[in-house]
Amino acid sequence: MNTQFFRTVRLAIKSLLLHKLRSGLTMLGIVFGVFSVIAMLAIGEGASSQAQRQVLELGATNIIVRSVKPPDDGENTASSSNSRVLRYGLLEKDYRLLTAIPTITQTTPMREIVKQARYQHRQLNVRIVGCTPEYLTINHLNMAPGGRFLTGHDLDSLENVCVVGSQAAAVLFPYEDPLGKIVQLENQAYQVIGVTNERTASAAIGGSMSGQDYNKDVYIPLTTMKVRFGILNVQRSAGSFSAEQIELSQVTLQVASKEDVISTAEVVRESVERNHPRSKDYAVVVPLELLKQADQIRYIFNFVLGSIAAISLIVGGIGIMNIMLATVTERTREIGIRRALGAKRSDIINQFLTETIVLSGTGGLVGIFLGLMTPVAFTGLKFAVNQFVLSGSSGTSDISRIFLEMQPQVAIWSLPIAFGISVAIGVIFGVYPARSAARLDPIEALRHE
Amino acid sequence: MYAAQLTELMKTYYMGDNVVRALRGVTLDIPTGDFLAIMGSSGSGKSTLLNLLGCLDRPSSGKYMLGGVDVSTMSDDKLSGIRNKMIGFIFQSFNLITQYTVLENILLPLQYRQGAPTITSYDEKRCIEIASRVGLAQRLDHRPFQLSGGQQQRVAIARALINDPEIIMADEPTGNLDSVTATEIMQILKDLNAEGRTIIMVTHEPDVAIQTKRQIYMKDGLVAGEGIFAYESTAQPVPH
Ligand SMILES: Nc1ncnc2c1ncn2[C@@H]1O[C@H](COP(=O)(O)OP(=O)(O)O)[C@@H](O)[C@H]1O
Ligand SMILES: [Mg+2]
Numbered sequence: 001m002n003t004q005f006f007r008t009v010r011l012a013i014k015s016l017l018l019h020k021l022r023s024g025l026t027m028l029g030i031v032f033g034v035f036s037v038i039a040m041l042a043i044g045e046g047a048s049s050q051a052q053r054q055v056l057e058l059g060a061t062n063i064i065v066r067s068v069k070p071p072d073d074g075e076n077t078a079s080s081s082n083s084r085v086l087r088y089g090l091l092e093k094d095y096r097l098l099t100a101i102p103t104i105t106q107t108t109p110m111r112e113i114v115k116q117a118r119y120q121h122r123q124l125n126v127r128i129v130g131c132t133p134e135y136l137t138i139n140h141l142n143m144a145p146g147g148r149f150l151t152g153h154d155l156d157s158l159e160n161v162c163v164v165g166s167q168a169a170a171v172l173f174p175y176e177d178p179l180g181k182i183v184q185l186e187n188q189a190y191q192v193i194g195v196t197n198e199r200t201a202s203a204a205i206g207g208s209m210s211g212q213d214y215n216k217d218v219y220i221p222l223t224t225m226k227v228r229f230g231i232l233n234v235q236r237s238a239g240s241f242s243a244e245q246i247e248l249s250q251v252t253l254q255v256a257s258k259e260d261v262i263s264t265a266e267v268v269r270e271s272v273e274r275n276h277p278r279s280k281d282y283a284v285v286v287p288l289e290l291l292k293q294a295d296q297i298r299y300i301f302n303f304v305l306g307s308i309a310a311i312s313l314i315v316g317g318i319g320i321m322n323i324m325l326a327t328v329t330e331r332t333r334e335i336g337i338r339r340a341l342g343a344k345r346s347d348i349i350n351q352f353l354t355e356t357i358v359l360s361g362t363g364g365l366v367g368i369f370l371g372l373m374t375p376v377a378f379t380g381l382k383f384a385v386n387q388f389v390l391s392g393s394s395g396t397s398d399i400s401r402i403f404l405e406m407q408p409q410v411a412i413w414s415l416p417i418a419f420g421i422s423v424a425i426g427v428i429f430g431v432y433p434a435r436s437a438a439r440l441d442p443i444e445a446l447r448h449e
Numbered sequence: 450m451y452a453a454q455l456t457e458l459m460k461t462y463y464m465g466d467n468v469v470r471a472l473r474g475v476t477l478d479i480p481t482g483d484f485l486a487i488m489g490s491s492g493s494g495k496s497t498l499l500n501l502l503g504c505l506d507r508p509s510s511g512k513y514m515l516g517g518v519d520v521s522t523m524s525d526d527k528l529s530g531i532r533n534k535m536i537g538f539i540f541q542s543f544n545l546i547t548q549y550t551v552l553e554n555i556l557l558p559l560q561y562r563q564g565a566p567t568i569t570s571y572d573e574k575r576c577i578e579i580a581s582r583v584g585l586a587q588r589l590d591h592r593p594f595q596l597s598g599g600q601q602q603r604v605a606i607a608r609a610l611i612n613d614p615e616i617i618m619a620d621e622p623t624g625n626l627d628s629v630t631a632t633e634i635m636q637i638l639k640d641l642n643a644e645g646r647t648i649i650m651v652t653h654e655p656d657v658a659i660q661t662k663r664q665i666y667m668k669d670g671l672v673a674g675e676g677i678f679a680y681e682s683t684a685q686p687v688p689h
Contacts, residue, residue: 004565018548337544340505341608342533342561344526442505446544 012355026323027363029316030425034367034418036312039374040305042408046378048298050406055294057202058287062138063253063265065090065098065272067246070281085232088281089246090272097271098251103264106254108134111225111246113233117218118184119172126168126218128185130225138252140199141214147179147194155221160228162190166198167215183218188228190220261288313421316363317429324356324433335437336445345438352437356430357423364422368415378408451514452616452647453479453502458511458521460497460670471497473670474511479649481615484642486658487651489667495651496620498667502649503536503618504528516615533561537609541621543601545593545608552589555580555607562612572611579607583637599630606637617641619650623657635660 016023058064067089095109110131117126129135136149143149147163154161162183169178169192178192199214233244255264265286272282328335335348343351382404390400460472471494479485487495500506501513504520507528513521520531532538545554555576559568580586583603593601602622609617619638623631635657642648642662650661658664659677666674 003567007560007565007567015548333544334546337546338557338561339529340503340532340538340544341558342529342612344529344561346526347529347561443500446505446540 008350008354009358011351012358016355016359022323023359026320027359027366029319030313030360030363030422031316031367031370033309033313033316033425034364034422035370037306037309037418037421038368038371038410038414039377039408040309041302041414042371042374042410043378043406044298044301044305045411046406046408048294048301049409051294051297052291053200054202055287055290057140057200058285058290059138059140059252059254060288060291061255061258061261062287063104063255063261063268064285064287065094065251065253065268066283066285067249068281068283069244070279085243085245087245088279090248090251090282091275092247094272094275094282095248095251097275098253098268101253101264101267101271103255103260103267104253105256106134106138108132108138108252109222109248110135110250110252111222112249113225113229115186117168117172119181122172122174124168124171124216126165126185126216128225128229129217129219130222130229131219132222135219135252136196138254139214142197142199144195144197146177147192149194149196150219150221155223158224158227159221160188160190160224161193161220163194163196163219164192165196165215165217167213168218169195185218185220186229190218258288261286265289310421313425317360317425320356320360320426321429321433324352324430325436327355328352328433328437331437332440332445332448335440336442336448339440339442340446348438349434352434353427353430356433357426360422360426360430361419364419367422368418371415371418372410374408374410378406450481451478452481452483452516453477453649454512454514455502456512456514458498458501458508458513460494460501460506461509471670472501472508475670475672477665477672479647481647482642482645484639484648484662485650486661486664487649487667488653488655488658488664489673490653493667494670495667497670499618499620499649499651502616503538504532529561530563533558534563534612535615537606537612537614537617539602539605539609539617539619539622541624543593543598543605543625545601545604547593549592550589551580551585551591551593551596551604552576554593554604555611557608558612576607576611579610583607597630598626599633602626602630602634603637606634606641610641614646616647616649619648621651621653623652623654631657 069086070088090109092109095107098104099107108131110129112127112129114125115128117124117128131150132155133150133152135141136143141149143163144166149163150161153159162185164172164178164183172178172183173181178195181192182189183192184190196214196217196219202214231245231247233246234242253264253268255261265284269284272284276282338348338351385400385403455475455477458472458475458477459470462469462471475494475498487498489495497506501508504515504523505528507523508521511521512519515531516535520528523531538544546557549557552573556568556572559572577586577589580589583606585600585603585607588596588600593604596604602625617638622638623634626634638648638650639660648661650657652658655677664675664677665672668674
């Protein structure tokens, strides 16, 4: 059985090698089909694992409650036209309510404003984050050696101290050690007490498209912010003036175990709802829920991309069948000779089917090899996009940034599947030519010129 | 002891409304060790008869006993096995596989042996023996197109011998050869017959037929006569 199998395979390889160019060209369909299946799945995997990573960066046991500017309906404009100040978002009493939930182990309230930071002549727009000491651990931030994060004492005594994100530090202090230096945050002086290590951006939350980039943040005590910057966020643009009053931009809650996250999130929603019965001016983001969504998106993505690529595999299969049918006609005489010498119909079927499978299987292996090169090819693609598509446009959009940051990941499970599919294509599209070869009448076949 | 026994063998071809009765009841005994020439004009049914004898086809009716076994109703797979084991074919147009070497062509029937055992060094030794016997020992690596017609027919004979068949079927084996080469091929066949193999050969050349042991003459799908002179006096076939 085994020796027979290898003999048949050897025979198939031999007869395929007789027409190297033809066999090669016939194989190309499968090669590119398999390649595109692997590449599509790799791109899908890359995109979804990027999304997954960003969600995980938010913290799998965290629940994030964020202030959201409510939609501009009649009710809100009425209240804001009176005072010219738009009040919305989380309140300090919301925070107090949330800290009372028993399954929550750690909380950190936070308020953010975008302002200019300056050191000597260097300046940078940063997100100033007023927060508490817990902010560091809840957001998985790490301190660079030498410095420290905000402490309870800093908050109690309203210290003018700040912790600078790695990128902000690099821009403001390219040549010096930032520790102990004084930065200007809108004309107020703050002493740098620490620098955070670089941290990968997390997923976008609260309706904003861009992910959260922690590296350009500057952290100051929440209490200091309230006193020094006031409770209004003032924005002036082209002659118009608008002010918003937000007590807290965000409250991050940490739950003891993953199992409690979903149920706790329900309690959180109910609690906040009580203080905000009418306006939807906050959002509850549960990374664990996002993760489940991301998984679902990934399945859909893989399925759709895989299906598109599968079409090219089918086209490849039809190409093989076409050539094999031509081969059967061309080799009718040979089939007749083999039959006269004692070949059974099944021997003829095996012979032609094996040829098709060897052809498609080899195509599959070459395709897998190309598929493994997907990340390399993608790097080239990124380079090309950077050079020719994005070169003219100023600044990079979120979409192009997502594209440029994405790294395709060849899914190991897709390799055996792709090979299996290519062999299956050989079987499916080889059966008909092989059967038509075996059906030939030996005498007719022998007479064939 | 008979190598083959035909009883009222008929073969009818249906082509649309046309019915072609290629064989209309052939009864024929071929003893073991016979060297039979089947003669007759074109269309008389010689090839049809040889195809049936060679188990390449099944009769429409009648009985065909081959080596004491009724093969007239055997399945396609069984007939394939019989062709492989018991019968060696030699064709007018050689029918070698062009992309194979001489050695590979000669070994080809071994591939379809019962159980498909691996080709052993013993097989190869036998193959070389047979090849030297037909004068091809120096040509084993050649391909058919590098050989003359006579050499190609020798390859075909060697291939027919590799499974040591009891019967050799030859359809005009010398038809495509010059007379000198034809004589050489006939000598090989005579030698094979001399060692006990039954040979059945279709030919329309009397000087080839005369070298066999026995001649039958076909006409309109029937055996119309026997003996070399039956062929020459076509007007008055000797009754069978
Ligand atoms: N496959 C076939 N289909 C229809 N008719 C056939 C077929 N094979 C042979 N015949 C007919 O049967 C008759 C005998 O043919 P054949 O045995 O080839 O004669 P010969 O070999 O003596 O020239 C002829 O009339 C031929 O046309
Ligand atoms: Mg004929």
